[in-house]
Amino acid sequence: MSGTSMTAPYLDPKHVREGLSRRKLLDQVFVIVGLIVMLACLAILAVLFIDLVIDGSERFSWDFFTNFASRRAERAGILAAWVGTSLIMIVTALCAVPVGVAAAIYLEEYAPKNWFTAIIEINVTNLAGVPSIVYGLLALGLFVYQFNLGQSIAAAGLTLALLILPIVIVATREAIRAVPNAIREAAYGLGATRWEVTKDHVLPYSTGGILTGMILGLSRAIGETAPIITIGALSFIAFLPESPFKSEFPFISFGWLDDPFTAMPIQMFNWVSRPDPAFQANAAAAGAILLGMTLLMNGVAIWIRYRFRKKINW
Amino acid sequence: MKLRQLCYVSAAFLALVSAASPKAARAEETVKIDGSSTVFPIAEAVAEEFQLSKRGGVRVTVGISGTGGGFKRFCRGEVDISNASRPILKEEMAACREAGVKYIELPIAFDALTVVVNPKNTWVKSLTIEDLRKIWEPSAQGRITRWNQVRPEWPAAPLVLFGPGADSGTFDYFTEAVNGKSKASRGDFAASEDDNVIVKGIEGNPNALGYFGYAYYFENKERVRAVPIVNSAGQAVMPSLAAVSDGSYEPLSRPLFIYVSEAAAQRAPVRELIEFFLTEGPALAQEVGHVPLPKTAYRLALQHFKDGKLGTVFGGVPEVGVTIDELLVREGKL
Numbered sequence: 001m002s003g004t005s006m007t008a009p010y011l012d013p014k015h016v017r018e019g020l021s022r023r024k025l026l027d028q029v030f031v032i033v034g035l036i037v038m039l040a041c042l043a044i045l046a047v048l049f050i051d052l053v054i055d056g057s058e059r060f061s062w063d064f065f066t067n068f069a070s071r072r073a074e075r076a077g078i079l080a081a082w083v084g085t086s087l088i089m090i091v092t093a094l095c096a097v098p099v100g101v102a103a104a105i106y107l108e109e110y111a112p113k114n115w116f117t118a119i120i121e122i123n124v125t126n127l128a129g130v131p132s133i134v135y136g137l138l139a140l141g142l143f144v145y146q147f148n149l150g151q152s153i154a155a156a157g158l159t160l161a162l163l164i165l166p167i168v169i170v171a172t173r174e175a176i177r178a179v180p181n182a183i184r185e186a187a188y189g190l191g192a193t194r195w196e197v198t199k200d201h202v203l204p205y206s207t208g209g210i211l212t213g214m215i216l217g218l219s220r221a222i223g224e225t226a227p228i229i230t231i232g233a234l235s236f237i238a239f240l241p242e243s244p245f246k247s248e249f250p251f252i253s254f255g256w257l258d259d260p261f262t263a264m265p266i267q268m269f270n271w272v273s274r275p276d277p278a279f280q281a282n283a284a285a286a287g288a289i290l291l292g293m294t295l296l297m298n299g300v301a302i303w304i305r306y307r308f309r310k311k312i313n314w
Numbered sequence: 315m316k317l318r319q320l321c322y323v324s325a326a327f328l329a330l331v332s333a334a335s336p337k338a339a340r341a342e343e344t345v346k347i348d349g350s351s352t353v354f355p356i357a358e359a360v361a362e363e364f365q366l367s368k369r370g371g372v373r374v375t376v377g378i379s380g381t382g383g384g385f386k387r388f389c390r391g392e393v394d395i396s397n398a399s400r401p402i403l404k405e406e407m408a409a410c411r412e413a414g415v416k417y418i419e420l421p422i423a424f425d426a427l428t429v430v431v432n433p434k435n436t437w438v439k440s441l442t443i444e445d446l447r448k449i450w451e452p453s454a455q456g457r458i459t460r461w462n463q464v465r466p467e468w469p470a471a472p473l474v475l476f477g478p479g480a481d482s483g484t485f486d487y488f489t490e491a492v493n494g495k496s497k498a499s500r501g502d503f504a505a506s507e508d509d510n511v512i513v514k515g516i517e518g519n520p521n522a523l524g525y526f527g528y529a530y531y532f533e534n535k536e537r538v539r540a541v542p543i544v545n546s547a548g549q550a551v552m553p554s555l556a557a558v559s560d561g562s563y564e565p566l567s568r569p570l571f572i573y574v575s576e577a578a579a580q581r582a583p584v585r586e587l588i589e590f591f592l593t594e595g596p597a598l599a600q601e602v603g604h605v606p607l608p609k610t611a612y613r614l615a616l617q618h619f620k621d622g623k624l625g626t627v628f629g630g631v632p633e634v635g636v637t638i639d640e641l642l643v644r645e646g647k648l
Contacts, residue, residue, distance in 0.1 A: 276533045
């Protein structure tokens with residue numbers, strides 16, 4: 001056993017350098033492959049979006065936003081549809097986010113780890129994979145007939161809230177788990193109660209992740225057609241829900257929750273299946289606008305998330 | 315972090331949402347229509363014009379639940395008017411009877427099922443019902459796959475078939491008229507609930523054959539070619555406004571209906587809407603690609619509505635090739 005053989009091939013500087021550069025090359029290759037895959041996804045979205053914009057170009061005008069549906073393609077607009085979709089999204093967000101966040105907080109911070117919570121956890125994850133039409137059927141029986149909400153914006157908003165609840169819960173749990181335990185321990189050490197720890201530390205620090213879950217959920221909800229057709233969204237409606245704002249006290253009204261509605265995906269579906277080919281342009285334009293609405297909603301959420309993240313200084 | 319306020323607001327909101335129950339107050343001035351997607355364009359056009367003429371005084375909503383779905387809601391009393399591309403069936407009559415919903419059946423237009431081929435297809439000059447049965451009967455599945463198997467003088471080109479899906483009233487009526495039994499059809503054809511898909515499929519294949527409602531042919535005349543159908547008098551007749559309304563395009567033309575609930579017909583807005591439907595409807599139906607009934611038929615239907623003539627004249631069984639004059643003199647059953 002001689003001393004020189006100890007520095008055998010794997011410690012030979014030349015060999016090490018070779019191995020290092022090969023692994024660096026692999027690293028580079030992976031980055032490039034990843035970039036290509038991501039760009040491919042973006043390109044598909046871009047092609048889709050540009051195609052919709054080109055097909056619908058003749059319809060983009062102010063009138064398209066302020067006109068109701070019509071049998072004449074050039075006169076038909078999306079007023080009822082975009083107002084309906086916006087109001088439904090408000091109901092959905094206001095119902096799904098508080099309930100989902102509360103459920104996630106309970107599961108992460110309060111619930112004891114036993115078989116019961118294990119069953120809940122498995123079910124919540126499974127619920128995220130249930131086909132949306134099933135939620136539609138459930139909502140038809142529960143909200144529309146049992147709770148007597150009828151074919152209303154409230155029923156549609158609650159249905160979509162149910163649909164995205166599992167997504168919100170799962171995302172919020174991930175966000176809460178990402179808060180370092182040291183933060184909790186420090187707060188407990190100073191005598192904070194569990195609720196104070198959650199309210200003042202865990203929640204503010206996980207807001208970014210919660211908002212991400214909200215974005216994912218609402219983006220799914222805004223394009224859903226099946227469940228709201230099931231509960232009875234209309235195909236032709238030429239009036240708006242009651243305004244949420246009133247000129248006299250108390251200045252706010254909830255009458256619109258009861259009103260019949262239509263939504264963007266339904267309006268699009270209706271136009272696509274029309275005999276008159278001129279309606280295809282309307283459908284394309286509505287599709288582009290729906291994508292735009294989703295992007296706008298996500299943009300707002302990302303901006304809020306950015307604001308929250310800036311406040312965190314560990 | 316205004317978490318506490320947020321919690322209060324959302325709790326209050328949830329309470330409000332769950333406490334909200336439909337208010338009857340505004341139901342008075344809203345007329346609710348639902349049902350068949352074939353009738354939808356006519357109902358939509360009528361609703362649009364009616365609301366314009368009322369300057370927003372009356373609100374009309376039109377949904378698409380399909381003929382069957384529409385009747386379900388109609389017999390629960392949820393809608394005032396049900397659009398139907400076929401007459402009400404026995405089970406639906408029973409459901410309405412049980413719920414105490416009485417109705418007036420009004421024919422409002424014709425639909426002509428149109429058999430179409432690719433414009434490059436030069437060999438098909440006309441089709442008889444026997445030809446169609448040979449192509450579409452259930453036993454043709456996997457067996458009749460070339461054009462020359464239908465008629466020997468036609469080329470040995472593959473026969474590519476397109477048609478509406480099994481949930482469609484068009485499918486029901488076509489199979490009833492051609493194969494003698496509703497929903498009895500071969501299954502190896504490209505089925506789509508969206509008739510525009512059928513138009514595209516036939517446009518793209520010179521050996522294709524398919525069928526759909528007249529409105530889709532009317533809007534796509536330069537993309538597909540309609541085939542004249544030999545009627546019971548032995549004449550090959552092209553589907554057209556004239557041929558459908560004079561009754562010579564048979565047996566593939568069928569009447570479309572609206573059903574008005576008797577209770578709803580007591581309300582002034584519903585009454586006015588129906589009168590508008592039966593007077594302005596013919597022109598609007600034609601505009602959206604359907605064939606209006608003869609003028610006398612609308613006059614009679616309006617008379618029936620004003621007299622409150624209840625029930626269906628079909629007795630709950632589907633019929634093929636019934637003429638509109640025949641329909642309007644029959645007695646109704648609930």
